[in-house]
Structures are given as C-alpha cells and as structure tokens.
Amino acid sequence: MSVFLSCHVRRxxxxxxxxNIKLNLNDGKNVRRMSSLKVTETEKGKKFVPxxxxxxxxxxxARRSIVVQVQSxxxxxxxxxxxxxxxxxxxxxxxxxxxxxMNFIVVEFxxxxxxxxxxxxxxxxxxxxxxPVHSQxxxxxxxxRKLPKLKQSKTAILNAENGNxxxxxxEIVDLLKKCDSVSDQMKQLYxxxxxxxxxxxxxFLTACQVxxxxxGMFPSAKAFPFGSSVNGFGKMECDLDLVLRLSxxxxxxxxxxxxxxxxxxxxxxxxxQRNMEAMGDLLQLFLxxxxxxxxxxxARVPIIKYHQQLTDVECDLSMSNMSGVHMSDFxxxxxxxxxxxxxxxxxxxxxxxxxxxxxSSPGRWITNFSLTLLVLAFxxxxxxxxxxxxxxxxxxxxxxxxxxxMTEDGINCTFLRNxxxxxxxxxxxxxxxxxxxxxxxxxxxxxxxxxxxxxNEPVAITKPEHCAMYIxxxxxxxxxxxxxxxxxxxxxxxxxxxxxxxxLESQEHKTENWGLLSIFENKRKSNNLFNFAFPNKxxxxxEVSTLFENEAxxxxxxxxxxxxxxESIRNEKKQKLKEIQKLNR
Ligand code: GTP
Ligand code: MG
Numbered sequence: 153m154s155v156f157l158s159c160h161v162r163r164x165x166x167x168x169x170x171x172n173i174k175l176n177l178n179d180g181k182n183v184r185r186m187s188s189l190k191v192t193e194t195e196k197g198k199k200f201v202p203x204x205x206x207x208x209x210x211x212x213x214a215r216r217s218i219v220v221q222v223q224s225x226x227x228x229x230x231x232x233x234x235x236x237x238x239x240x241x242x243x244x245x246x247x248x249x250x251x252x253x254m255n256f257i258v259v260e261f262x263x264x265x266x267x268x269x270x271x272x273x274x275x276x277x278x279x280x281x282x283x284p285v286h287s288q289x290x291x292x293x294x295x296x297r298k299l300p301k302l303k304q305s306k307t308a309i310l311n312a313e314n315g316n317x318x319x320x321x322x323e324i325v326d327l328l329k330k331c332d333s334v335s336d337q338m339k340q341l342y343x344x345x346x347x348x349x350x351x352x353x354x355x356f357l358t359a360c361q362v363x364x365x366x367x368g369m370f371p372s373a374k375a376f377p378f379g380s381s382v383n384g385f386g387k388m389e390c391d392l393d394l395v396l397r398l399s400x401x402x403x404x405x406x407x408x409x410x411x412x413x414x415x416x417x418x419x420x421x422x423x424x425q426r427n428m429e430a431m432g433d434l435l436q437l438f439l440x441x442x443x444x445x446x447x448x449x450x451a452r453v454p455i456i457k458y459h460q461q462l463t464d465v466e467c468d469l470s471m472s473n474m475s476g477v478h479m480s481d482f483x484x485x486x487x488x489x490x491x492x493x494x495x496x497x498x499x500x501x502x503x504x505x506x507x508x509x510x511x512s513s514p515g516r517w518i519t520n521f522s523l524t525l526l527v528l529a530f531x532x533x534x535x536x537x538x539x540x541x542x543x544x545x546x547x548x549x550x551x552x553x554x555x556x557x558m559t560e561d562g563i564n565c566t567f568l569r570n571x572x573x574x575x576x577x578x579x580x581x582x583x584x585x586x587x588x589x590x591x592x593x594x595x596x597x598x599x600x601x602x603x604x605x606x607x608n609e610p611v612a613i614t615k616p617e618h619c620a621m622y623i624x625x626x627x628x629x630x631x632x633x634x635x636x637x638x639x640x641x642x643x644x645x646x647x648x649x650x651x652x653x654x655x656l657e658s659q660e661h662k663t664e665n666w667g668l669l670s671i672f673e674n675k676r677k678s679n680n681l682f683n684f685a686f687p688n689k690x691x692x693x694x695e696v697s698t699l700f701e702n703e704a705x706x707x708x709x710x711x712x713x714x715x716x717x718x719e720s721i722r723n724e725k726k727q728k729l730k731e732i733q734k735l736n737r
Contacts, residue, residue, distance in 0.1 A: 203481040214356035217260045221291040232308035239266025247316040249464040315350035318388045334585035334667040342495035347386040354463040355381045370398040383480040384487035391466040425449045478565035506672040516638035538579040544608045592653035
C-alpha cells in the first residue's frame with residue numbers, strides 16, 4: 153500500500169465533505185482505479201430525510217451488514233470472493249482499531265437474507281473455553297491446506313480505507329490556519345470532524361448486537377441510538393447513546409391468546425435497576441467485543457457504560473423511555489432547517505471543550521446537550537436579525553396526525569417531523585462568523601439570574617425556580633436541563649463567552665493563531681490568567697504573558713479602549729521590569 157494512499161484516503165474517505173475522491177490502490181503488481189467514494193454527502197441541496205426514515209434506513213443497512221476482522225485492508229479481495237459466493241456484496245468499508253491496528257471490514261450485502269446465509273455458513277474455533285455466540289461480528293480465517301486461498305475477486309472495490317481515522321489536533325490547527333475567514337474555519341471544522349458514514353454504520357451495528365442478545369426472549373426488541381450519534385451534532389469519536397426497548401409491539405386488542413408474563417417485583421425503579429444489572433452481565437459475559445462494563449444504576453436514569461472494542465465505540469445503554477430519541481429527532485430537525493446551525497454548534501462545542509468548559513465526566517459544568525440548546529435558543533431569537541429557527545411551539549402547531557407521539561409515562565413528544573411542510577423563517581443572511589460573535593455577546597450579557605432559556609416560546613421566560621442556569625427541557629417543560637451547572641461554572645461560561653467575543657472582535661491582522669484558533673487556545677493558558685474585563689473577579693480572561701511574550705510582533709487590537717488598557721499594562725510591566733533590574737544591580 154502506498155504512503156500516498158494511507159494519508160490521502162484517511163482525510164478523504166472519512167470526512168469527505170461531498171467531494172468525490174478517486175483512489176489509486178497500488179498493491180505492487182497492479183494499480184487499480186477504485187470507484188468514487190460516496191462516503192458523505194453535501195449538505196447543500198440535500199433532500200431532507202425525516203429522522204424516523206433516516207433511522208429506519210440505517211437500521212436496515214446494519215441488518216444487511218457484517219463486520220469482519222481481517223489481516224489487512226488488502227484482504228478485501230479474498231473476502232469479497234468468499235462473500236460473493238454466498239450473497240451479493242454492495243459495499244466494503246475498511247477501518248482500524250487500536251495503536252497496533254486491528255483491521256476490520258464492514259461488508260454490506262444487498263439483502264438481510266445474504267447475512268443469514270453467511271452466518272449459517274460461519275463457525276467457531278473448536279475450544280471448550282469459548283462461548284458460542286452468533287453475531288454479526290466475525291473474523292476471516294487465514295487459508296491453509298484444508299482451506300485453499302480463494303481466487304481474488306476482480307470486481308472487488310474497497311469503498312473506504314481507514315475510514316474511521318480522525319484528524320489529529322495538529323492537523324485541525326493546520327486546516328484552520330489555511331482558511332480564508334472565520335466562517336470558512338467553522339465550515340471546515342464541521343466538514344472535517346463530523347461523524348461520517350462509516351462511523352454511523354458502526355454505531356448502528358453496535359446497536360444490532362444488543363438487540364440480538366435479547367431477541368430469543370424478546371423478538372421485537374429494539375435498541376435505538378439517540379444523542380449525537382444520530383442528531384446531526386456528533387463528531388467522529390462521539391459516544392453511542394442507546395435505549396433498549398424490549399417490546400416494540402402495539403397491544404393487539406383483537407388477540408384471543410395472550411402471553412404468560414412475569415410481573416415486576418418491587419418498585420419500578422428497583423425492577424429497572426435489576427434488569428439493567430442483568431443486561432450488564434449479558435454484555436460482560438457473552439457479547440464479543442464488549443469490555444469495561446460499568447453499571448451506573450443509582451443515576452436518575454440507570455445506565456450501563458461499556459466499550460465495544462470491535463467497532464471502537466463507547467456506549468451508554470439505558471432502558472428508559474423514548475424521550476431521548478424524540479429529543480434527537482427535534483435536534484435533528486433544527487440542524488436540518490438551516491445550513492449554518494450545525495457548523496455553529498460544532499464550533500461552540502469545540503470551543504467549550506478546548507477551554508475546558510465541558511468535561512466528559514459528569515459534574516457541575518455545562519454539558520454538550522445544554523450548550524446545543526443554548527445555541528438553538530439563540531438562533532430562534534438572534535438580537536440583531538430575523539430568527540433562523542422556529543420555536544418548538546410553532547412546530548407543535550404544525551404537527552399532523554402522523555406526528556403524534558406520547559411516551560408510556562405521558563411525555564408528549566408531538567411536533568412537526570417533516571420540515572418540507574415548514575415555511576422556514578427567511579431574511580437572515582448573517583455569516584457564520586457574525587452569528588458566532590453574536591452568540592458570545594448574547595450569552596455574556598444574558599440575564600441568567602432572572603431568566604430561563606426556553607426553546608418552546610419565541611422569548612426567554614422568567615426562571616421558575618432558583619438555580620444558576622435554567623434551560624427548560626423542551627419536551628418535559630417542568631425539568632431544567634442545566635440543573636447541574638454551578639454558579640462558578642456559569643460565571644466562567646459568561647466570562648469565557650465575553651472573552652471569545654472580544655478576541656474575535658479585536659483581531660486586526662491574521663496572526664499565527666487567528667480566528668477560531670485564538671478562542672480555542674485558552675486552556676493551555678488557564679493557570680495564569682489576567683482578567684481585565686472583570687477586574688474584581690478571579691475570572692479567566694487572558695494570560696498576561698500573551699500580551700508581552702512576543703514584543704517584536706505584539707498582538708494588535710482594533711478596539712480603542714482595549715488598545716489603551718493593553719498599552720497601559722505593557723507600560724506598567726516595562727516599568728516593573730526596570731525596577732527589578734535596578735534592584736538586582
Ligand atoms: P456528546 O455525547 O457529548 O457528543 O453529545 P450528546 O448530545 O450525545 O450528549 P449526551 O451523550 O450527554 O446525551 C445524549 C442525549 O441524552 C442528549 O442528546 C439528550 O437527548 C439526552 N440528555 C442528555 N442530558 C440530558 C438532560 O440533562 N436532560 C434530559 N432530559 N435529556 C438529556
Ligand atoms: Mg452522546
């Protein structure tokens with residue numbers, strides 16, 4: 153495999169951005185022109201696919217796919233020959249897992265029947281120590297005397313190679329440096345880091361495995377992905393939130409024969425905790441690839457966390473109601489209404505992660521979900537321009553009979569699902585850059601003390617109860633999504649938002665780390681920060697040293713008052729240095 157391929161394919165295959173990339177596969181003997189990659193699609197001009205249709209089609213795609221561990225990406229030709237002898241191969245996508253990479257190929261067949269046939273022909277190693285589980289996760293045994301090498305398929309095509317590789321932090325910096333404008337940086341960041349086609353396939357395959365594990369007892373069981381894996385705001389390495397429903401059947405009022413069933417013992421909560429415990433055991437003991445199983449059963453919604461090693465996906469499995477899935481539908485719709493929504497949310501989430509406002513472990517900090525709602529609420533009512541997004545109440549009003557959903561515990565999830573029926577708010581032509589600045593301005597001044605952020609109404613509402621930050625859960629209006637956020641974290645969010653707005657506003661020239669890079673780089677400097685916007689608070693705004701570190705090429709500021717403040721600090725610092733030198737003499 154040429155070096156050319158591994159690095160170009162990595163970028164191209166993965167995140168693709170709607171470009172058609174041709175690959176040359178040089179295996180030393182013959183150079184084969186591979187087909188154009190159709191890994192992702194352009195956002196622009198893309199027909200809107202309703203969330204439920206997208207999920208159904210991804211589920212069906214996963215059901216007609218298998219995951220095969222192979223020696224190397226080059227095994228695809230022989231694997232293709234083998235799979236084609238059983239069914240019709242539609243696509244093959246290669247990815248790797250780990251530092252000393254294990255190689256895998258996702259084989260998508262034309263139909264689910266092909267998968268059944270291939271699994272019927274598959275077997276286990278003869279070993280009394282292994283647990284003989286059937287699943288879509290397989291490995292390709294090397295040829296030997298009894299199993300002669302297959303004739304390599306001439307029609308084989310590898311549709312992606314190293315399809316799950318992410319850009320490194322340094323590559324992202326490089327990418328952003330080369331952009332023409334902040335808006336361009338935001339688009340590129342989104343295009344190059346969003347979850348791609350292969351990443352989505354792997355998440356739906358991971359869900360299939362959980363479903364299959366209980367299918368004997370619960371034939372209509374379904375594991376529904378929700379959260380950023382499906383709502384359009386997921387990046388390449390995002391976790392997989394799954395809700396497992398044991399039955400998806402409607403009650404048949406005309407049935408004469410009824411199933412005998414056990415009744416739940418104890419409270420619903422303790423029963424659900426025990427069920428989750430059993431699921432945890434199932435994953436840990438029987439399912440290939442499931443590792444690091446952790447049971448978080450005391451949480452409001454009990455979950456099982458685990459790592460699926462064969463797809464390299466971190467999973468959070470719950471067995472609660474479907475409100476998370478409906479929430480994902482709502483977020484998916486909001487992201488589809490306007491092309492600027494997703495790049496803006498990616499930028500804000502990345503900014504928050506880079507400066508340490510968000511954290512992957514739970515705590516008093518703001519979560520990605522809360523941040524996402526803040527951005528959506530802002531886009532419903534940007535202060536200086538017409539709205540970009542409708543309120544949820546507007547979507548509820550437009551719902552028709554097909555949009556009615558009520559969870560079994562009474563959460564009304566009714567709202568318009570097909571945005572083709574929506575008259576989109578028009579007239580807002582703001583660039584991504586100006587929306588970003590406005591977002592920072594808006595929340596650095598937002599009256600969190602008395603107001604709640606609410607996506608249901610077109611205006612902010614009075615806070616119903618005392619807490620630092622109140623974001624109304626759009627589907628369960630009595631709940632505060634950001635209840636966990638502490639006062640200090642809220643203060644920090646406001647200060648950092650103000651700092652970011654100021655940094656973006658004040659750059660006159662493209663310095664080394666300009667635009668998004670300037671607002672992303674605070675984390676490294678967070679230990680010694682100087683606050684000149686809020687002089688009385690120990691807030692983190694800017695490290696003093698950055699103002700002086702390169703005296704030959706000092707940072708330039710456009711804003712006159714900022715310029716003066718910096719100037720006076722610089723002079724003060726010079727004065728102090730002189731005094732120290734004097735003392736030292
Ligand atoms: P990342 O995993 O960080 O990429 O984003 P995510 O949107 O998937 O967030 P997370 O995994 O934390 O949560 C998954 C989903 O659970 C969210 O998209 C929401 O639908 C739901 N969720 C998360 N936090 C809350 C919360 O505080 N309240 C409610 N009602 N739902 C939540
Ligand atoms: Mg998630």
